[in-house]
Amino acid sequence: MLGGGAVSPRYVTLGTANSNLSELNDAPCSASLVAITLEHCRPSWRSSGSHYVEGTRERLESILSKHHTHAVVVGHYPVLEQDGAALYERFGRSLLDVRTLSRILCKYPPIAYLCGHHHEGYIVKDTESGFLHINCGSSGKIGSGRALEIMIGSHAAANNLQVPEIGSYPHL
Amino acid sequence: MLPSGADLHSTVRFGKELIFVATVNCRHYRLVGLQGKSLRWPHLLQRSLVSRTCLTLRCGNVHSLAALASDRLSGASTLQEIRKSLYVAGSGLEKMKLIRLLHFTDIHFHSVSLAGHLPTWKELLGYANLYIAGRRKAFAALEAAKALCELVQSLNPDVVIFSSDLTSTGTCEEFATAYEHLRPLIESSNTFEAAQGKNRSTASGPFLIMVAGNHDGYTQ
Numbered sequence: 187m188l189g190g191g192a193v194s195p196r197y198v199t200l201g202t203a204n205s206n207l208s209e210l211n212d213a214p215c216s217a218s219l220v221a222i223t224l225e226h227c228r229p230s231w232r233s234s235g236s237h238y239v240e241g242t243r244e245r246l247e248s249i250l251s252k253h254h255t256h257a258v259v260v261g262h263y264p265v266l267e268q269d270g271a272a273l274y275e276r277f278g279r280s281l282l283d284v285r286t287l288s289r290i291l292c293k294y295p296p297i298a299y300l301c302g303h304h305h306e307g308y309i310v311k312d313t314e315s316g317f318l319h320i321n322c323g324s325s326g327k328i329g330s331g332r333a334l335e336i337m338i339g340s341h342a343a344a345n346n347l348q349v350p351e352i353g354s355y356p357h358l
Numbered sequence: 359m360l361p362s363g364a365d366l367h368s369t370v371r372f373g374k375e376l377i378f379v380a381t382v383n384c385r386h387y388r389l390v391g392l393q394g395k396s397l398r399w400p401h402l403l404q405r406s407l408v409s410r411t412c413l414t415l416r417c418g419n420v421h422s423l424a425a426l427a428s429d430r431l432s433g434a435s436t437l438q439e440i441r442k443s444l445y446v447a448g449s450g451l452e453k454m455k456l457i458r459l460l461h462f463t464d465i466h467f468h469s470v471s472l473a474g475h476l477p478t479w480k481e482l483l484g485y486a487n488l489y490i491a492g493r494r495k496a497f498a499a500l501e502a503a504k505a506l507c508e509l510v511q512s513l514n515p516d517v518v519i520f521s522s523d524l525t526s527t528g529t530c531e532e533f534a535t536a537y538e539h540l541r542p543l544i545e546s547s548n549t550f551e552a553a554q555g556k557n558r559s560t561a562s563g564p565f566l567i568m569v570a571g572n573h574d575g576y577t578q
Contacts, residue, residue, distance in 0.1 A: 221517065221565075221567055226522060227571065227575035258459070261521065262523065262570070262571035262572065263571075263572075300459075300461050301463070301521050302464045302521040302522055303464065303571065305464055322463055324463065324465070324497075325462040325463060326467075326502040327498075328496055331498065331505075333460055335458065335459070335460055335513065336459040336460075336461060337457070337458050338457045338458075338459065
């Protein structure tokens, strides 16, 4: 296992946001890699993404404001177009609040935002903010199925990974 | 869209002075061939995208270090080479940790399941899309899963990230199929062992992070 440093693991939590948010806020900066997970289940075509329960965006912004320099964010839907422009809302085809999400991610750019949904895959970077947007493309598609290896050089340690899950969909 | 070989970078603040590093290297591994058959190792080593490192440091005395590191890393192709290149005595770079992530997404396991429950209109639409329009022929999830498990075993990444759409219509059968074929990856993962109450420091597998997408909650 990589990492190199003698950093003792603390915890990894895949629970709800509120359960570990306070611990995360108290964690020393750059002590660990933070992987922020966003649930993009979007179960209702009427809502086009209303699963974003109240407070989700605020929690994302709060965590990123403190940890964006050593965090990766994982979602499903892209938030940037292939030319780097912010996605606009397409009824039923994107998140309702994709603009808000991209604004937050550009305001506090994480190491990278990892997503899928578009099977072709593309990697773009917002030139103004430096926000790196990686869509590796479908892994199961015949002819182009793939996985993407990403190596991050950082003073943060993977063996101290923290995973706050800040998007949830309580109806499931 | 960045062309192959373009720089990928973002900055990382370290303490109060250093603004450090980024995505060091980025490469694609083919999981599924043109005929839907999984590619065997070492064909997976074929790189379709490799990007050079770009280090962005903003402190004057560290700026040259960034150029040095960037220069050294640009020709490195393996993790060992990168680690070796990064070692510059007294520079601070040797303290930097390299974290290897493996990212995969949209694998789309599919199986038809009309027994046991009345499908929703959304599920019927999904079945029509898969089995009448023939969209299922575009995916080879079983082969991809097998290739992925082999890839994880070979690369030994620190973190494996799956960014949704494990299934096509979000049924229990599809999730069960997915679990069965990804079992080697899931049950060897650090996250799984931690959930089983095992000591994380002794776990050998990578952290596995999986989130749900629109096809995983295919109900409305």
